[in-house]
Amino acid sequence: MIDLRELILPKDQLLPFLRKLKKESRLIAPVQNNYGDTLFTEIDDLDAVKIDLCHQPQASLKPFLLPQQEILASYRSDNKGYRFYEPEEEEDTIYFGVRSCDLTAVLYTDLVFSQPVKDSSYYKRRNQSTIITIGCNQPFSNCFCEATESGPYLEYGYDLQLIDIGEAYFVSAGRSKGADILDKWSYFFRSVEKEDREKRYQLLLEVRGKFNKNIQVSHACRLLQEHEVEEQIWQQLSSRCYDCGGCAYVCPTCTCFSVDDTPIDSNKGLRLRSWDACTSAGFTRMTGGHNPVDRRQHALKRRFLHKLKFDFAEHGKPSCTGCGRCIDICFGGVDITSFIRLLVKGERA
């Protein structure tokens, strides 16, 4: 039985608390670098960096849990035969300051990589991870997590969730790993008062009114269950997709990958897994040239239908978490929100 607990962490105890956590495992948190970019970064010295909880990290947790490039195996091929070797083990890691959208994406990835088989390479890292989220009190300009039901606060899935209620964080443990942490470091925390709970509730109500974007995600998902998308919409989108793959790479739930061998010398090499994008022609092109997907017509069809139609049908939820990163990255202005707009507009027409 998981002991679901809620406690209050005074703000001046955050650093001491993190210092204790860092002693026991790798700590990764959003850090603003010298050029003003906020990125999840492994922290060597807590006093030397500024943990940034005010900006959305430019990349999600994906580069850590499903790295852009990872070694699936190393191989040797010589007079003793052709053998593969498992990669090294992973370390315990705590991810701190993760946004609700990004945790929702991790939970989705957990699901994708557990069926029909369990992805050993992913789970090796995932099993070693502890995720501490921060609820969003101020959505960023491109955010629409409310429409995808993946924020601004979460009800489950986190190990610990922190909500900034002014002078302190309202901390909830969602999984046993989180509860264990609270148990172990209980002396940093105080118990929850009635006012704390009210403040938290009040903040949630406020933040829900602060979203910039009104994207009709669930309506679009239902439309897709019932109707075929007009070909003209696919063509319009494809004509502005320049195959940069950016949307798939920044997307926290895009998990499609490629596997390629990289020789080290004539006798040995590495088998690498790397991110791939279904928007590329080479993603589906077969040896010999047949391609089941015509990029000129359907460059983005797989991407949008997978997230909004097929995953909605299977899990009752789209696999877009409303993080908004693909909006900024797209050269052609044909991100998922423009698709949803076209779809909903088409229905009204």
Next chain:
Amino acid sequence: MTNSIGELQDADVFLVTGSNTTETHPQIARNILQGVDQGAQLIVIDPRKTDLAKQAHIHLALRPGTDIALINAMMRIIIDENLADELFISMRTENYEALRDFLFRLDLDEIAAITGIELKTIRDAACIYARSSKSVICYCLGVTQHCCGTDNVQTVANLAMLTGNVEKEHGGVDPLRGQNNVQGACDMAALPAVLPGYQAITNLDTCTRFREVWKREIPQNPGLSLTEMTHAGADGNIRAMFIMGENPVLSDPHLKQVEKTLTNLDFLAVSDIFLTETASLAHVVFPAASFAEKNGTITNSERRVQLCQQAINPIGNCRPDGEIIMELGRRLGCPGMDFQSQAEVMEEISLLTPIYGGMHYDRLQENWGLQWPCWNRDHPGTKFLHKYYFSRGKGQFTVTRHQEPAERTEKHYPFTLLTGRGSYHHYHTATMTRNSTRLVREYPEALLEISKEDCTKLHLADGDLVELNSRRGKVRVKTQITDRVQPGTVFTSFHFWEVPINQLTVDAMDPRSKCPEFKVCAVDLKKVCHD
């Protein structure tokens, strides 16, 4: 660019000429498309139906090499329609009367015939461009890589001045630069006739200043242009060459001549991040560090000098270009080749280069760098050029006349070959991009864009291997049937060493810029029969 990239999206009209912007400058195309989404009009001048042309409100698919005629016609129509900006012309320009008198003598119907575009379409484009006071012209190598390249640029400038679409935030003339730092290389005088900051070597005061700092005599005469060097031939006066980050054995026109020049040198040294075709011919190769392995600055199309920060240590024994040059300089006995830091380099640049006068290293660390001209430490940099004055004082109108390409199609060479970049996936001679598994997967081999009509005529199918001939050479390449090219024209890229297309291109060049006419040559093609 006279404008900044960020300004583009608020323009009302885009005239994009000779630029396949979505594939070659996607970040700029993004601003253009954003502008179009906000209601701006887009006019594209390009013989090919590029992706951007497909998005255009008006696509002027001109016959290759007829840009001057087309724009002259637009200007004539603008004057006829009373859309010229008289105030701007009288306040800021000179020699307008000569241009006007010339334009009045034009036969517009004749121009329609020369360009292959209906007069009505030209008229529509001219009116859209001239009616807006926020019109931007973006041009690229489709304008400059002609033997009348300088005149092409001059004509574009005439059009902008005629309508007063310069010297303002959302109007201007924006040449889009190619490599990430080609602007910086030009700024730093990797050009034959100028010193850093476009200061003429014929100016004695400037030369004195440089001599004082460099402790070296400054040459009194302009040097040679790239094509003059690479096409000097076996009996040229050039005996040794040092080539950095350039692959002329594939990228220059009329390749046989280039190879003849390079293989007859006494000494060739090449510095590059990969062993290119050119590096393979060298006596000495310097392995250079990539952008991620070094510190320095990069100047982009909008004249913005930005810091480039080292992300990883140099791999193997490669070294940054700057270090290679300094080490060479020291060994050759050149004084002052002992810069200790990037900041010291920037100090010398700002000392000697007025437009970089305020670009000190510490200032570049803030925000996203600075745009030149930046005259001194307190100067904020310049968002758009020519506010209140042109570099030369008043803007001068110059009469330009249509000029046929150096080589015309004829019975034996009935097709016009256009060359350029072929896809998003490869860059130039693909020195870098063909080292990426994913990019190679996406665009594995050269393709010749050809119209369906021509294929039917020649009994060709999609993917057939054809032999492409010009007066200078031949290559074999696979066809790709497409509506991007007009019947009678074919297009291919220069990315692949297997298809060295520049064996076919002409070495005719613009007499002033020395830019070769890569864009037009006459070819024939026939199917290659297997076995």
Next chain:
Amino acid sequence: MKEIFIPDRAVIREILNENKQIKTFRLELLDKTHPFSFRPGQFLMLSVPHCGEAAISISSSPTALPLIDLSIRKAGKLTTAVHALQVGDEVGIRGPFGTFFPVANFHGRDLLFVAGGIGLAPLKGVIDVCLFQQELEENPVQQITLLYGSRTVADIAFSQAIEAWRQQGVDCQLTVDIDELDWQDHVGLVTDLLKPELLTKDTTALICGPPIMIRFVIAQLSEMGLSDTAILTTLERHMKCGMGLCGHCHLDGKLVCVDGPVFTYAALKNLHVMELN
């Protein structure tokens, strides 16, 4: 946790030249501690040193185990490298993966195989296992017919197997697209051989070949009255994992590696599939 990306070692025991482009590699797993079994129609992920992996159908029958046949046409980098391997060389295999032909449901039925070129490979094991069972089962498969199309006479593959099948009573009808002097058999497309009299009320059709062949054969069979569930085909797609993870073989919400490669026409009918459009 089982390391799902680590291939097992297999050694090439024999190589058969099926035609100029196709070779059959007879493999045997080196590690016998894990039991290996498969059903006809399934595929393996084949690793070749420095070339990565490719999905290859198993072309032999489970009755031939511990030997496993992979029939491979030389087309890309990996397959070219495989063709250069010799008997005694090693490759890596993972699998088996994917759906299979439901041989257990074929009792008492007539089977009509329609194949083009290398497309016979995934069907070959089904024919072999059905012939094997004909001798053992009480209610075996009845008539087996094979319609096999090749481009030229020289392109005809699996001649050895076809000869053996003929001797075991399989009606093997061959056709080539391009006529040649000493060719006695049919000239034309494989659809020409598809005569109504081949179909009985108990016919199940199994189809594999180039996309355009699959399209026309299915259309013709459907028109001739064969039910959608009695038409089976197997699809080829670019794959990187074989286990439903990498996403490359997506097919309108399904994945060919786990939901296929063997599909009934009934299952494919309502999807957007290259082979049907």
